[in-house]
Amino acid sequence: MSVKSMRQAADNRAAHNQAQINAQTSPLAALRRALEWVMSEARSMSxxxxxxxxxRITRVARDMNERSRP
Incomplete structure (x- = not known):
């Protein structure tokens, strides 16, 4: 695959996933969809x-955990 086609494929995935996230009616469903996108992209990571x-993800989770404490 050429660099140009790889870039286009990544742009297409991003557009598709962003549309899926935006289409969710529930904030938690949108979060779940975003996390699915992260896992999908992780397959091609070095x-x-x-x-x-x-x-980075652990830092976000820790921050969310701290906010949920009374």
């Missing part, structure tokens, strides 16, 4: 990139 992305 193993070297996984720890950094895991750290």
């Amino acid at each position: 193993p070297a990139d996984v720890p950094a992305v895991t750290t």
Whole structure:
């Protein structure tokens, strides 16, 4: 695959997933759809990139957990 076609495929995936997220009526359904997109994109990640992305996602989860505490 050429770089141009890979870029187009990524743009198409992004547009499709963003439309799916925007179409959700529930905020939690939109969150679930966004997380599914993350997992889908993770399949094509370089193993070297996984720890950094895991750290970012863990930071978001920890922040959400802190906010839910009374």
